Amino acid sequence: MITARGGLELKDVHLRYGDAHALRGISLRVDPGEFVALLGPSGCGKTTLLRSVAGFAHPQSGHIYIGSKDVVSVPPRERNIGLVFQSYALFPHLTALENVCFGLETRGVNVAAARSRANAALELVGLTGFHGRRPIQLSGGQQQRVALARAIVIEPDILLLDEPLAALDRQLRVQMQTELKSLQRKLGVTTVFVTHDQEEALAMADRIVVMRDGRIEQVAPPMQLFAEPSNAWVGEFVGAGNILSGEIVVDDLGPTIMVAPNWRIRLPNGAKPDAGKALFVRAEKIGLRAPLDGECTLRVLAHRFLGVHIEVHLDFSGGTLRALLPPEKAALYPPNSHVAAVIDPGDCRLLTR
Amino acid sequence: MIESRIVSVIAWGVVVFLMAPLIVVIGGSFTESAYVAFPPQGFSLKWYVQLLERKDFFTSFKESLVIGVAATLGAVGLGVPAAIGLSRGPFWGRGFLKAFVMSPIVLPTVITGIALLQFYRMIDSALPLTQIVIGHIVITVPYILRTVGAGLQLLPPNIEEAAESLGAGRIRTLLKVTLPSIAPSVLVGTIFVFIISFDQVTISIFLSSADAMPLPIRIYSYIEFAIDPMVAAVSTVLILFSYLLVVVLERAFGLDRVFGGGTGR
Ligand SMILES: Nc1ncnc2c1ncn2[C@@H]1O[C@H](COP(=O)(O)OP(=O)(O)OP(=O)(O)O)[C@@H](O)[C@H]1O
Ligand SMILES: [Mg+2]
Numbered sequence: 001m002i003t004a005r006g007g008l009e010l011k012d013v014h015l016r017y018g019d020a021h022a023l024r025g026i027s028l029r030v031d032p033g034e035f036v037a038l039l040g041p042s043g044c045g046k047t048t049l050l051r052s053v054a055g056f057a058h059p060q061s062g063h064i065y066i067g068s069k070d071v072v073s074v075p076p077r078e079r080n081i082g083l084v085f086q087s088y089a090l091f092p093h094l095t096a097l098e099n100v101c102f103g104l105e106t107r108g109v110n111v112a113a114a115r116s117r118a119n120a121a122l123e124l125v126g127l128t129g130f131h132g133r134r135p136i137q138l139s140g141g142q143q144q145r146v147a148l149a150r151a152i153v154i155e156p157d158i159l160l161l162d163e164p165l166a167a168l169d170r171q172l173r174v175q176m177q178t179e180l181k182s183l184q185r186k187l188g189v190t191t192v193f194v195t196h197d198q199e200e201a202l203a204m205a206d207r208i209v210v211m212r213d214g215r216i217e218q219v220a221p222p223m224q225l226f227a228e229p230s231n232a233w234v235g236e237f238v239g240a241g242n243i244l245s246g247e248i249v250v251d252d253l254g255p256t257i258m259v260a261p262n263w264r265i266r267l268p269n270g271a272k273p274d275a276g277k278a279l280f281v282r283a284e285k286i287g288l289r290a291p292l293d294g295e296c297t298l299r300v301l302a303h304r305f306l307g308v309h310i311e312v313h314l315d316f317s318g319g320t321l322r323a324l325l326p327p328e329k330a331a332l333y334p335p336n337s338h339v340a341a342v343i344d345p346g347d348c349r350l351l352t353r
Numbered sequence: 354m355i356e357s358r359i360v361s362v363i364a365w366g367v368v369v370f371l372m373a374p375l376i377v378v379i380g381g382s383f384t385e386s387a388y389v390a391f392p393p394q395g396f397s398l399k400w401y402v403q404l405l406e407r408k409d410f411f412t413s414f415k416e417s418l419v420i421g422v423a424a425t426l427g428a429v430g431l432g433v434p435a436a437i438g439l440s441r442g443p444f445w446g447r448g449f450l451k452a453f454v455m456s457p458i459v460l461p462t463v464i465t466g467i468a469l470l471q472f473y474r475m476i477d478s479a480l481p482l483t484q485i486v487i488g489h490i491v492i493t494v495p496y497i498l499r500t501v502g503a504g505l506q507l508l509p510p511n512i513e514e515a516a517e518s519l520g521a522g523r524i525r526t527l528l529k530v531t532l533p534s535i536a537p538s539v540l541v542g543t544i545f546v547f548i549i550s551f552d553q554v555t556i557s558i559f560l561s562s563a564d565a566m567p568l569p570i571r572i573y574s575y576i577e578f579a580i581d582p583m584v585a586a587v588s589t590v591l592i593l594f595s596y597l598l599v600v601v602l603e604r605a606f607g608l609d610r611v612f613g614g615g616t617g618r
Contacts, residue, residue: 056514076517083518089511093533102529103519135509154519 006067006157007032007190008053013062015048022048023059024214033188035181037201040211041237046194049211050160053192054083066157077106079158082151082189086163088143090135096122096146097131103154121153122146126179141172148180152187159184159191165200177204198238202226210234232351235280242286242321245278245353257350260318263296265343271350280349283311286323287342288333297338303330314341375592382585389582400586410587413571417551420482420567424489424550429543431490432497437531439498440505441513451498458495465492466559473560481565488556493549497542504538505531540606 008030015023022045030036038046051057053064055076063070071079090099097118104114122128125145135143144164151159165173165180181204184191195201201208202222210217210225218230229235232243246259248267255273256264267273291297298314298321310330314321321341333339377391385395404410439451457465469488478484512534516526532539554569561570568591576584 054514054518056518076514077520077522079518081518083515085511085515087510089509089515091512091516091530091534092509093536102516102521106520106525150515150519 007034008158008192009063009065010049010053011063011065013049013052013059013064015045015052015057015059021214022057023052026062026214026216028209028216028219030190030192032190035184035191035193035204035206037205037208038192038194038211039196039198039201039208039238040217042196044211045214046211047162050083050162050192050194053158054081054160055079080154080156082154082156082159084144084147084151084159084161084164086166088135088147088164090143090146090150092135095132095134096127096138096142099135099146100150100153103150107154118149118153121149124152124183125149140167141176144168144176148183152183152189156189159187159189161191161193163194163196166196173200180204208238210238212237228349229280229351232278232280232353235349235351240322241280241282243278243280243351243353244319244321246318248273248277260296260316262294263316263318265348266345267350268345268348273350276353277350278353280351281343281347283322284309284324285344285347286321288312288323288325288329288339289342291338291340295340298341300333300335300337300339302335314339378585378588379592382582382589384582384585387581389580389585400582403583404586404590407583409566410568410571413566413568416482416565417568420486420489421547421550423482423486424493425543425547427486427490428493428497428546429539432494432542433501433532433535433539435494436498436501436505437527440502441531454498455495457492458499462492462555466556469556470559481560481562485557485560485565485567488560489550489553492553492556493546496545496549497539500538500542500545501535504535508534544602 008028010026010028013023013026014021026045026049028036038049040046048057052059053066055071055074059072062072064072066079066081091102094102097115100118100121101111101114104117105111109117119131122131122145125148127142127145127149130138130142130146135146138146144167147164161180165176168176177200193201193204202225205222207219207221208225209219212233218225218234220228220230225234225238229238229241235241236243244257244259244265246257249256249258249264250273251264253266255267255271257267257279258264259279265279267279296316296318298316301313301315301320304311304313305327306324308326309324310327312323312325312330312333314323323341380393381389381391382393382400383396383398384390384393385397385399386393435454439447439454466488469484469491473484508531512530513526516530521529552569553567554573557567557570558573561567566574568587572584572587
């Protein structure tokens with residue numbers, strides 16, 4: 001069994017591809033044994049960050065430490081990193097077992113020892129009885145396991161995974177998420193995991209790093225990220241929250257935000273009513289009811305059935321809203337009906353736009 | 354049902370179309386007449402006996418084999434590293450270099466032949482076989498670049514980076530990962546090159562002389578004077594030779610895998 005050998009730290013890493021500024025000052029600490037997920041829209045620099053750590057992309061400035069060693073000028077083959085590519089990158093001419101043995105052979109492990117360690121690694125990822133198969137003869141999920149076994153068998157200091165589950169169907173993906181997570185726990189290896197899928201990040205990571213446009217927007221444990229997004233963009237990106245903007249007006253009830261001429265929402269307690277801020281409220285916290293006279297009404301645009309809930313899309317003079325309702329509630333407000341929204345200030349947060 | 358019948362009719366039509374000339378040639382080689390006749394008139398092996406007495410044809414056959422093997426080794430030795438370099442090296446001027454090494458495939462072979470002839474005259478070269486081998490290498494390297502280039506493009510992305518992150522250096526990655534994974538396309542290229550060299554006429558006709566005359570040129574110069582059934586006998590021997598070659602390749606590698614797979618997976 002592997003014990004955590006070291007953490008990972010990036011300090012002010014900048015990387016440009018010609019005009020494209022892929023990383024704009026990334027600073028991040030990953031503790032030994034921690035599982036961190038990188039989450040962000042396409043093109044925000046997740047793969048570039050991973051490739052910088054692995055040594056295949058070369059930052060113009062900044063430092064990358066593995067353990068206590070600055071590895072910026074260390075070639076990839078000396079970094080002792082386990083890397084799983086989105087495409088798996090298995091060697092097509094080698095069998096599953098030979099693929100897993102490859103990294104041991106380069107380290108000078110003798111053939112017999114390499115085989116028994118590779119067998120153990122394949123068993124660990126739940127793949128037995130496929131040793132003699134070539135990658136083409138394996139299913140996507142099996143290939144993914146071989147790639148994982150190949151990466152962990154070398155007992156890497158850091159495990160880097162670039163959307164390793166993206167190619168799998170939903171059922172297998174969920175199963176692999178659980179297995180991958182428990183395997184990572186068992187090995188205690190410091191892990192950075194890239195994903196597009198925020199559910200995946202929420203389910204697996206100790207902490208989530210939200211990236212946007214080459215920068216880190218927020219680093220937080222899943223629950224905290226969900227409950228306390230650090231700004232309006234993160235709020236909208238993670239878990240699809242609603243952002244309501246308007247002028248902040250102080251009346252006899254205290255500070256309010258005027259999201260429409262006839263709709264003011266009280267600010268949450270203790271919120272500092274600065275300009276340039278917006279109100280953030282999660283879709284499942286919005287209630288609907290029949291409108292009263294003179295009240296701001298919202299029109300129901302459409303229903304989107306999501307299984308357990310229905311997402312009700314609404315628009316009004318101040319913008320759009322999404323509410324998440326149980327189906328029997330949503331049925332009361334069919335498309336094109338008019339409703340009023342109920343928002344409890346306690347469920348709201350005032351965020352920087 | 355009907356569709357599959359139509360397909361098989363067409364397929365058999367193609368087979369007949371391709372086989373008919375071979376049958377005519379093979380049949381004609383056994384004729385007793387002094388001209389190529391099909392169906393053969395009578396049955397005789399006299400044209401084969403006559404062929405056996407022609408030392409010049411035998412020498413040319415040997416020369417063709419030597420040239421074919423040497424040209425194949427040369428084209429593969431130059432073409433495979435070039436293909437890897439052109440697809441992997443991120444260097445400046447790659448587009449130009451690629452166009453340059455591919456140019457013999459676009460340029461009429463006649464022009465390459467004339468250019469080589471002129472060049473050998475200028476340097477006063479006196480290595481008849483080597484001259485032909487070099488000519489064949491020049492025109493066959495593009496075929497290696499094509500097949501191997503395609504093989505490299507079809508490789509799963511990042512396998513070389515995967516090897517490197519597993520601790521392999523450049524050389525090890527090349528020998529243990531890149532080359533073995535493109536082996537099938539190298540093999541396809543090798544077969545192409547040997548075949549192109551073995552029945553090359555255009556280049557060889559400029560470069561051959563009394564000291565070095567590959568078989569196709571020997572046959573060509575023979576039929577300038579006489580078209581008799583001995584030509585059919587040579588052709589039959591060559592057909593047999595190609596057939597044996599195919600059988601050997603089939604036994605060794607499985608032609609389906611070689612020509613069907615391409616990526617080695
Ligand atoms: N080799 C390259 N040359 C030029 N630009 C590049 C290169 N690789 C990435 N980029 C650019 O850098 C930015 C970040 O790319 P990166 O691949 O890191 O994004 P990503 O977050 O992994 O996206 P995705 O989720 O789609 O995989 C993008 O704008 C991309 O166009
Ligand atoms: Mg990516």
